[in-house]
Amino acid sequence: MFLRRLAAATLIAGSFLATTAQAQTLRFGHANTTAEIAGELFQEFADRVNKSTGGAVTIKVFPAEQLGKEIDLFKQVKEGALDISAPSMAAASALVPALEIPSAPFLWKDWTEAEAIIRSAAFDPIFDELRDKHSIVPVSRIWYWGWRNMTTLDRAVKKPEDLQGLKIRVPESPVWVEMIKAYGASPTPVPFGEVYTALQQKTVDGQENPIPTIYSRKFYEVQGYVAMTRHMLQNNMIVINKDSLARLKPEHREVLFAEAARASAMNTYLQQKREASMLEDIRKSGRSKIIEDVDRDAFAAKSKVVATAMEGRWGKAHLDSVLAAIDAQRKR
Template identity: 60%
Template sequence: MLKRLAVALTVTTALLASAVAKAETLRFGHANAPGEVLNDLFNEFAEKVKERSGGELEIQVFPSEQLGKEVDLIQQVKFGALDISAPSMPAMAGLVPALEMASTPFLWTDWAEAEQVLRGPAFEPLWDELRDQHNIVPLTKISYWGWRNFTFTDREVRKPEDMAGLKIRVPESPIWVEMIRAFGAAPTPIPFGEVYTALQQKTVDGQENPIPTIYSRKYYEVQGVLTLDRHMLQNNTVLISKITWDRLSEEHQKILREEAEAISKKNSELQQGRERDMLEEIRKSGRTKIIEDVDIEAFKAAMEPVYPQLAERWGQENWQRLQDAIAEIRKQ
C-alpha cells in the first residue's frame, strides 16, 4: 500500500509540475495602437507562438502603452517586470547610446542598405552590450516602420530656415533634440500618446513621424502641412527580458525567435505598401498640403556640425564601424 501510495504521489506531482510548466504566460507591452499593422501582427505573433508550443507558451498583448511609455517598458523588460516589448532602436539609447545611430538623420540611401547593415557585424557589439549589461535579448533586430517626415500647423517648410522659432514635438531621445536645434526650432518632448492633443491644442507647432503613424494617428487632421523630407528611417525591434529568456526551453526560444522574425518580415513588406497608400489617402483628404520640393541638401548641411557631437556620445569606434559598413555596401 505504501509503495502504491508513493507511486501515486510521484505521478500526481509529475502531472502537477507538467501543468505548471504548461501555464507559462508572457506579458508583451508595446506602444502601437489598434488599427496599426504592427498591433495586428503582434496579436498574430501571440497566436502562432501558442499554436506552435501546443499551448505551453501564451502571450498576453497590451497595446497603446497600457503598461507604460515606451522607455518605461524597456526598463521593465530589463528588470524582468515585463517579458517582451517592441521599441524603436533610439528608444533604447538610455541603455546603449550607440543603438541610436540607426536613426541618424539622412544616413541611409534606402531600406535595403539599412537592413543589411543593421543585421550585420557593425551592430553586433551593441546587441551584445544590451544583452550582457542590461539583460535584454533581441528576438528580431529590424522591422521597417517608415521614413519620418515633418508636419506643421500651417507653415510651409522647404528648408531649415523655414522652421525658425517653431516648437516641434520630439520623442524622449537625444538625437531628435539635437536635430531640431540644428534646424533652428525648439525641441519639445511629449509622450507619444499625447501628441494628437498637443497638436490639436497648438501646444506645439509640429511633429515628425513616419507616414503610417501620421495617418493612423490622424495627425493630418490637425496639421495643415506635410513636408516630405524623409530625414530619418525608423526601425523597430522585438525584445525579450534575458531573465525570461534564460528560463525558457531551447524549443520555446526557437519558436519565439522564428515567429518574431516572421512578423518582422511581414511587417516590412506590408508597411512599405501601406506607406504609399496612406500618403495618397492623406493627399485625397484635402486637409493637408504636401510639400515635395524640399531642399534636402540644406537640411543635410545643417546636420553636418551635429554629427561629431553625436559620435562623441555613441563612441567614435561605433560610429566609424557603421560608416565603414555603409561605405563597403555602396562600393558593391
C-alpha cells in the first residue's frame, strides 16, 4: 500500500514538474497607458494567449514605459532582456533605418494601401534584416495608430508658411527632422513621455501626432489649434526576440501570431471608429480649435524633398521597391 501511494505521489509530482518546466513566461513592455485603446488590447492579447495555450504561455505586461522609453524597450528586445514590445516603425528605424519609410510624409493614399504594402513582399527584405541582424521578429507588422496632425499653441496653421519659426516637437527620428525643416519650422526632439510638459511649459510651440494620441494624452489641453494636416501615417508593430520565439512550441507560436493578428484587426477597427468621437470631444472642450481647411497640397509639395534627403539612410533599393509596389497597387 505504501509503495503504491509513493508511486502515485511520485507520478503526480513528476507531472507537476513537467508542466512547470514547460510553462513559459514572456515579458511585454510598451509605452502606452492602460487608458489607451492599445494598452487595453495589449493586455487582452496577453490574456488570450494565456487562455489559448492552457496556461503554458504567460505574458506579463508592463505598460506606460515602466521598463524604459520606447526605443530602449525595442533595443532590450534585441538583447533578449525583454521578450516583446510594440514600437512605432520610426522607433524601430534606430536599428533598421528603412523601417522609417512608412513614415514618409504624404507617401500613402489611404490606410488600405499602406496596410497592403507593409504586409507585402516589398517589405520582406526590411523585416528580414530586422530578424537576421538584430534577432527581432515581427509578430504583427500592422498596428494602426492613425494619421498625424499638427497642433500649435497660439498660431492657426493652414499652410506650411504658418509654421515658419515655430519650435515643433519631433520624435528622435531623422525623417521628422527633415519634414519639419521643409515646412520652415525648427524641429525639437522631445521624448514622448515628456511632450505634455514641454507643451505646458512652452518649451516647444507645437507637436504632431494622431488624434487618438492628442486626445488620450490630453495635448489639446495645452494647445490652441489642431490642424488636420494628415501629413503622415503612424504604424506600430508587435515584435518578439527571435530566441524567445524559438523557445515556444510550434503550436504556441501559432497562437501568438493568431492572437496578435486578432488584436491588430481589433485595434484598427476601434481606433478608426473612435477617431471621429475623439475629435468631437476635443472640439467640445473649447481648448483647441479644429482647423479643417488645411492646404494639404501645399504641405505635400514641401514634403517631396524628404524622401530624397532620406534615400541614403533608407537605402535606394528599399525605397525603390516600396515605391514600385505602391505604383503597382494603384494601377490595379
